[in-house]
Amino acid sequence: MQAEHQHHVHGQNGHRHPVDFDPTAAGPDPFAPAASGSRPVRIGIGGPVGSGKTALTAALCRTLGSELELAVVTNDIYTTEDADFLRQAGVLDPGRIEAVQTGACPHTAIRDDITANLDAVERLQQRYASLDLVLVESGGDNLTAVFSRGLADVQVFVVDVAGGDKVPRKGGPGVTTADLLVVNKVDLAERVGADMAVMLADAHRMRGELAVLAQSLTEDPAASATADWVRRQVAEHRAAVGPSAE
Amino acid sequence: MTAMPTVSLATLALADSRFPGGGHAHSGGLEEAVHRGTVSGPEQLAEFLHGRLHGAGAQTAVFAAAAAHAAARGVRPDHWSLLDAELEARTPSPAQRAASRAQGRGTLRSGRAAWPSRALDELLATTGSPHHPIVVGVLLGAGASASPTDAASVVAYLSVSGPASAAVRLLGLDPFAANAAVTALRADTERIAAEAARTAGHRPENLPGASSPALDLLAEQHQRHHREEVRLFAS
Numbered sequence: 496m497q498a499e500h501q502h503h504v505h506g507q508n509g510h511r512h513p514v515d516f517d518p519t520a521a522g523p524d525p526f527a528p529a530a531s532g533s534r535p536v537r538i539g540i541g542g543p544v545g546s547g548k549t550a551l552t553a554a555l556c557r558t559l560g561s562e563l564e565l566a567v568v569t570n571d572i573y574t575t576e577d578a579d580f581l582r583q584a585g586v587l588d589p590g591r592i593e594a595v596q597t598g599a600c601p602h603t604a605i606r607d608d609i610t611a612n613l614d615a616v617e618r619l620q621q622r623y624a625s626l627d628l629v630l631v632e633s634g635g636d637n638l639t640a641v642f643s644r645g646l647a648d649v650q651v652f653v654v655d656v657a658g659g660d661k662v663p664r665k666g667g668p669g670v671t672t673a674d675l676l677v678v679n680k681v682d683l684a685e686r687v688g689a690d691m692a693v694m695l696a697d698a699h700r701m702r703g704e705l706a707v708l709a710q711s712l713t714e715d716p717a718a719s720a721t722a723d724w725v726r727r728q729v730a731e732h733r734a735a736v737g738p739s740a741e
Numbered sequence: 742m743t744a745m746p747t748v749s750l751a752t753l754a755l756a757d758s759r760f761p762g763g764g765h766a767h768s769g770g771l772e773e774a775v776h777r778g779t780v781s782g783p784e785q786l787a788e789f790l791h792g793r794l795h796g797a798g799a800q801t802a803v804f805a806a807a808a809a810h811a812a813a814r815g816v817r818p819d820h821w822s823l824l825d826a827e828l829e830a831r832t833p834s835p836a837q838r839a840a841s842r843a844q845g846r847g848t849l850r851s852g853r854a855a856w857p858s859r860a861l862d863e864l865l866a867t868t869g870s871p872h873h874p875i876v877v878g879v880l881l882g883a884g885a886s887a888s889p890t891d892a893a894s895v896v897a898y899l900s901v902s903g904p905a906s907a908a909v910r911l912l913g914l915d916p917f918a919a920n921a922a923v924t925a926l927r928a929d930t931e932r933i934a935a936e937a938a939r940t941a942g943h944r945p946e947n948l949p950g951a952s953s954p955a956l957d958l959l960a961e962q963h964q965r966h967h968r969e970e971v972r973l974f975a976s
Contacts, residue, residue, distance in 0.1 A: 595975075604766065
């Protein structure tokens with residue numbers, strides 16, 4: 496009964512630890528170290544509701560899925576909404592998508608308490624041992640929501656022209672500190688009365704040296720520029736940690 | 742025991758809703774109760790919390806106290822798998838077992854950074870993904886920073902503070918009323934923690950078992966609804 500129970504529990508977790516009756520024996524450490532060459536680079540994708548985070552994630556999966564081993568964690572407040580979108584879009588094997596519940600607080604799940612997201616990343620790493628990249632897509636939130644560095648190695652903040660050309664000027668940690676700011680839906684700029692020159696100038700002024708990309712998934716469904724940026728992050732991660740141990 | 746024991750910082754940190762152990766995404770059945778219309782205001786929340794404290798709260802308090810007692814006196818590693826298995830056996834709902842292990846894993850991850858100990862490593866090595874109250878008990882007992890009563894108090898409090906916070910988020914309840922509903926349970930919480938401390942030295946198989954069938958059913962129904970429609974909380 497006892498042995499059976501233990502077997503069951505370990506089976507659920509996908510790893511095993513023999514019971515050792517020697518009190519001086521230390522067990523193996525099942526947790527990945529904070530930064531290891533054997534783990535994939537984790538890129539956070541955040542931004543306000545409706546700015547196009549999921550569409551960008553789908554485009555990146557479509558463009559990079561054949562050249563990189565990648566997986567996605569989604570944090571939509573409606574839990575499975577984004578995961579379902581990605582599964583139906585057919586851009587990724589459903590096993591490579593994990594959805595987490597955020598308890599109605601999307602920023603908490605990516606910043607203050609990253610437990611559920613780390614669990615999801617670890618499940619994906621256990622399932623696919625040679626992942627290059629995990630995209631962690633935040634639920635739509637406000638301009639102050641950023642990813643914890645304990646969860647995302649680098650992060651993308653997505654805003655869109657329809658949200659108003661004042662957004663970059665308003666600042667907030669998302670706009671000012673994300674490693675890449677994507678100004679999305681630029682094809683709509685004229686129709687919503689957004690001044691692209693002002694928007695991009697504001698973005699650069701607020702962000703100093705940090706990268707800014709203007710993007711339209713209608714005109715470029717492959718999200719080519721953002722995909723190139725992601726490729727560079729993967730390459731830099733590999734160079735920084737040396738050849739993969741796996 | 743002194744009349745006014747000092748509360749350790751570890752006890753306060755573990756009971757803090759800002760402790761990064763994954764608890765914020767769990768409602769302890771409250772979301773399902775809201776969905777059914779069972780809880781819609783402060784009065785029903787108070788009743789829900791009372792039931793949850795005496796069910797899940799009392800059960801987890803017993804095992805947190807036992808784990809703290811075991812960690813403080815130093816036990817062989819196989820004690821942890823016994824304790825974990827006995828709590829598993831007293832938790833009939835698979836959804837609640839999964840929620841407890843998820844929070845146990847999260848609390849362990851945080852706890853290893855804050856309060857590393859040999860007992861914690863042995864708990865991890867023998868159980869893989871231990872139940873939440875056992876992790877709390879080991880964290881508090883291993884450093885001898887807190888008593889079994891403290892460990893029981895923490896998990897008894899968390900059994901109601903989490904659902905109360907979920908009620909604020911789901912129903913837009915007055916946060917002062919929700920907090921007052923938690924603090925109104927002071928006498929019950931203290932009694933439950935004291936009772937848990939009394940059985941803390943029992944062998945794992947002889948620890949008391951509390952049953953709360955309604956919470957078991959809410960947890961199972963919550964999981965079922967997850968597959969059909971929107972749920973914001975993991976439990």
